[in-house]
Amino acid sequence: MINIWIFLLTMSSFAKSVALLEKELFIKDVSFSNLLCPLATIDLGLHSRATKCASACSQKPACRSFFYNKHDQLCKGAPGILTSTAGCALQSGTLYFHTTDITTTTSTTTTTTTVPSSQYGRPCTGAADCTITYGKCLRSTCECQAGYSYKSSTDSCVSNCGNYGSTYSEYLNVDLAVTHSGEYHFTSLARCHKYCSDTSSCRGVNYSPLFNGGMCRLKSRLDPTLFVSFNGINFYTRNCA
Incomplete structure (x- = not known):
């Protein structure tokens, strides 16, 4: 009977972890590529993929964003979402992801804004996770295929930007x-x-x-x-x- 209860508790914990990961989606912000910023104070360990780094961040309530270096596989979480590169240091191979749920709090109210869904910049495991036109799952991230530029205003990969x-x-x-x-x-x-x-x-x-x-x-x-x-x-x- 004890073993059954341990099994049920384990399954319950696993289900909560999965639900948390599904709820806490992340999107890449290319403005912070190849940088590492002082806000990244949460040590999330070493991970072979950005998706695993996202999972580690999701397990920590204080983690709202993370830096993942695809070369040394280092994962560093941050308690907030970056808006400025001030104080950041150059670090080649680093990608930055933040949660799509941006919450701001005042003394009396809490407001949550959900960023419109986009596959670009999110962790992926295969083509099914990256179906935007001329998109491709590269190094566990939904990116544009080589030869196409990302246009955020239309959320698409294009051959010519104009600007x-x-x-x-x-x-x-x-x-x-x-x-x-x-x-x-x-x-x-x-x-x-x-x-x-x-x-x-x-x-x-x-x-x-x-x-x-x-x-x-x-x-x-x-x-x-x-x-x-x-x-x-x-x-x-x-x-x-």
């Missing part, structure tokens, strides 16, 4: 085999992104820290059919404004 912004989507170990419109050496990834953002015709960059002290090549056009595998070089697509 381009200053955020980028990362594609590891691929080279866009089109003529580059500019090249810089001995530069950082952040500086490479700035070169592109400051150039109106730039649609993305190939960057490698392994060549010439940090090689940056600007690309003025995207072509999804011309991406080739190339170890040590990553491509960064410029997203829409």
